[in-house]
Amino acid sequence: MQEAVVIKNGLVIDPETMQIEKKDLFMKDGKFANSPHEKDVKQTEIDAAGCFVAPGFIDMHVHVFQDKTPLGINPDLVGIKQGVTTIVDAGSAGIEDFPIFKEKTAKSATEVLAFLNISKHGLCNGLSELDSMDKLVQLNDLQTCILKESTIVGLKARMSHSVVKNSGIKPLKHARKLADAVDLPIMVHIGNAPPPLVEILPLLKQGDIVTHAFHGKKGGILDEKGTLIPEAREALNAGVLFDVGHGTSSFSYEVMKLYKQQYDYPFTISTDIYLANYDNPVGSLMTTMSKLLALGFPLEELVAAVTSKPAQALSLKEQGTFQTGTRADVTIFSIKEGETSLTDSEGQQMIVDKLLTPCYTLREGKVVFKK
Ligand SMILES: [Zn+2]
Numbered sequence: 001m002q003e004a005v006v007i008k009n010g011l012v013i014d015p016e017t018m019q020i021e022k023k024d025l026f027m028k029d030g031k032f033a034n035s036p037h038e039k040d041v042k043q044t045e046i047d048a049a050g051c052f053v054a055p056g057f058i059d060m061h062v063h064v065f066q067d068k069t070p071l072g073i074n075p076d077l078v079g080i081k082q083g084v085t086t087i088v089d090a091g092s093a094g095i096e097d098f099p100i101f102k103e104k105t106a107k108s109a110t111e112v113l114a115f116l117n118i119s120k121h122g123l124c125n126g127l128s129e130l131d132s133m134d135k136l137v138q139l140n141d142l143q144t145c146i147l148k149e150s151t152i153v154g155l156k157a158r159m160s161h162s163v164v165k166n167s168g169i170k171p172l173k174h175a176r177k178l179a180d181a182v183d184l185p186i187m188v189h190i191g192n193a194p195p196p197l198v199e200i201l202p203l204l205k206q207g208d209i210v211t212h213a214f215h216g217k218k219g220g221i222l223d224e225k226g227t228l229i230p231e232a233r234e235a236l237n238a239g240v241l242f243d244v245g246h247g248t249s250s251f252s253y254e255v256m257k258l259y260k261q262q263y264d265y266p267f268t269i270s271t272d273i274y275l276a277n278y279d280n281p282v283g284s285l286m287t288t289m290s291k292l293l294a295l296g297f298p299l300e301e302l303v304a305a306v307t308s309k310p311a312q313a314l315s316l317k318e319q320g321t322f323q324t325g326t327r328a329d330v331t332i333f334s335i336k337e338g339e340t341s342l343t344d345s346e347g348q349q350m351i352v353d354k355l356l357t358p359c360y361t362l363r364e365g366k367v368v369f370k371k
Helices: 098-105 140-147 160-167 170-182 197-203 230-237 253-262 274-281 285-294 299-306 307-315
Strands: 005-010 011-014 020-023 025-028 031-033 043-046 052-055 057-062 082-092 111-117 152-159 186-190 209-211 242-244 329-341 349-364 366-370
Touching: 011 209, 011 299, 031 230, 052 299, 057 285, 057 307, 082 349, 111 140, 111 349, 140 170, 152 160, 152 170, 160 170, 170 186, 170 197, 186 197, 197 230, 242 307, 274 329, 285 299, 285 329
Parallel strands: 005 043, 011 052, 057 082, 082 111, 111 152, 152 186, 186 209, 209 242
Antiparallel strands: 005 025, 011 020, 025 031, 052 329, 329 349, 349 366
């Protein structure tokens, strides 16, 4: 039996054309379709009047390894219930615990993908996972693992002092060799030096991702005059992608504002959401987008930063698009008017008058969440 769905009356945002247009969106058998259905097909109608309709949102930095890591939060709580259809766990698991991670997240209604931590135990044995080179995964083991694990979309290397201790830049050099050999991107977490950005960024290539790019700590992407350090500019010109990765301590309004005034390189938006920052300051992917909307970024650009841009970065063919025949994951949201105060990771408050709010979430053409 064929199942057809039409989403009517919504403002459809296509992140690939950057167009916002009032039109109906058709789906059949879990895929996007380009035309109305024949009369004999059973059709479900969703009324999206007053709402925006976008391809399913992707949050490419979350932590959802429950029980095994203290950070782990329920995947659907930060996924479909917040209008996010695909989440990517950013390095909670390494190769040793990946089978358990997969088993634990398999039943989620949210699609769960992963960056594999270059440390064998990921974040399962404390948060200094790169303080000894003995902890790093070896190429043979990595190759065997990614051959059977199709949900691994990249490698995660957390390059800040509390993680690497005396290992310095060495873990990232190892990650570079691994990534080149298996042809996957590296997501690098940046924070407090050492190692400094001037050592980290030159090791990155086109397709790699810098998360926490807009943090407000010392030694970030901007110099004391507020302009990009040369290494950051070179990385961006080489095709390295900067990602928000809000987190507890990694997103600064001030840095984002200065960056926006001067540069227009594409970037992605992710939350780095986990148990301890879910209430405050992160909230959700849509809360993070609302902060950026208040900083003056156009809505369609923000939607691209959680759909087509991360899909491209992770080589995902079925996500982040409305292309006919691709998987019909859809996020329907509204913009609630009214003043609220939202905080960044530096404790700065900003009065925001528009708040993105999830209305419906669809996975493979089926409603999995309704406000
Ligand atoms: Zn993280």
